[in-house]
Amino acid sequence: MLSSRLLTSLGAAVVAVGVLAAPMANAEPAPDSVAEVTDHLARQLAGEFAPEAGNLLPATADRAVNLARAPENSALGRAVRAANRAVLSAKGLPPDGTSLLTVRLADPGMVPALRRGVAPLVASSPSDDTVTSVTAYDRAARPVPLDPDTVPTRPVYLVEVDTAKAVAMGMKVVDATLSAHGQAATVRAAAGYWATQVTSIRLNDDKEPWHKGGAEIFAIAAGFGQDGKVKVDTAEMPYLDHDGTTYYPGQLLVHFSAYKYNLADLVLMEEDGGTNYRELALALSQALLTIIDGGAYIPLVNAILNAIPDDWWTDDPDYVDSWYTLSTATSGTFTGAAANGTMTVNPYWVQPL
Incomplete structure (x- = not known):
């Protein structure tokens, strides 16, 4: 799996989202991790x-x-x-x-x-x-x-x-968690909209150890909604298994119809097996509610980073990289803020139904 050692170079916008799951009824006592x-x-x-x-x-x-x-x-x-x-x-x-x-x-x-x-x-x-x-x-x-x-x-x-299955489960319920707090990005496609398409992406070689399998990466886009609240959208990237390999997905990762401003941040995270989605979701949801729209776009960094407990940074989920202030006009090849990933993007017009 990809390493979390790059966290010491965090000067990046990190947004992470988890899963709010109902407590288990009549379940056996579980170990701590x-x-x-x-x-x-x-x-x-x-x-x-x-x-x-x-x-x-x-x-x-x-x-x-x-x-x-x-x-x-x-x-x-x-x-x-x-x-x-x-x-x-x-x-x-x-x-x-x-x-x-x-x-x-x-x-x-x-x-x-x-x-x-x-x-x-x-x-x-x-x-x-x-x-x-x-x-x-x-x-x-x-x-x-x-x-x-x-x-x-x-x-x-x-x-x-099975981290692929775990990520899929997490991403399916994350929208419900954020929606309950008015924080889920909702795409309005009736009139068409601009999106950011990733045409190629490559993550650096971090010498992954023998006891790790392929990475399970998920993407998080964040911006301000029309109501001034921070809105978050997530996407699985199941093809992005190995660092040191260039992938050509053609995937849409930022949907600008969900945002008030022509700007959004994009973050890549990796599921390493031990992520507690429920705890992560609760901590981050509370942090998002404290960020106020002041009438101009601001990077969504400090409040979110401060909400994440220190022990999560030393284990999972791993921070992979992030890209600041993508817009509907962003086009070209860009290295992430942590210099761990290189991504080629272009604007993509999503036709109305």
Whole structure:
């Protein structure tokens, strides 16, 4: 995943949005974090549930396996479902039974050793990009420390959150959360409107560690609405998996019909697995309400940054980059404020229906 180390260079407009989910009824007590849930499940898969888990562990690194495939009436199946409920709770997502927990082989280079019969380890994928050690577990459930910067020669399976699915869930309910506070950007397309189209985008190589998969990036646009309140719009960017790669999406990321002024800020964030959307949404929603339209566009920076607890910056979600004051006339290639991303944009007229 992309690193959060660039946060020290924040001179950027950062807006982040989360999910307001209803509390779980009759739910089991959940650990404090997603990391605790996945670490505990990794130890169980390596030890007591190893015989049952054999059919779930993929033989290659080409795909992840959803752990919900474990039989419901088995001890492993019950443990997986309890862990999944805890993850949904820890992430502030609706307790709708969606399965977010997966397991994958960490690296393609581990396949030969696996085929030779080398006993694999099981670990959870840390959400923090700057960990000094990754804890894996052997067949006896004993901890085995691994170097986070060097791919192990011994096969390692990683228990982790399906971040693509988590982002999709979060983005689906974020509009409802903001709408409840009058902060969701509403596109008025009856007469057509101008938007900003991203024709190419590239994020820098941050030497992502072996225990991370592809990035899950989401975009946040923010500006002032006709009522003077800050309005926020979000968009998934599921194609933006890897840094060091140029993508050509043709995606519309800023819809100016939602804004009072001819200006808006754009921010990219990354879901790292442990994001609590509910807590993030509440903190940011309160911050947005304090920003007053003074009759001219102002960058939406300090109030929002100050609303985000410090510990979120050291873990997830990761700040990726941001672009100030995009307008309906903005065209060309621009480097983000944190110098981590380069984006080519052009104005795009959205025809009325």
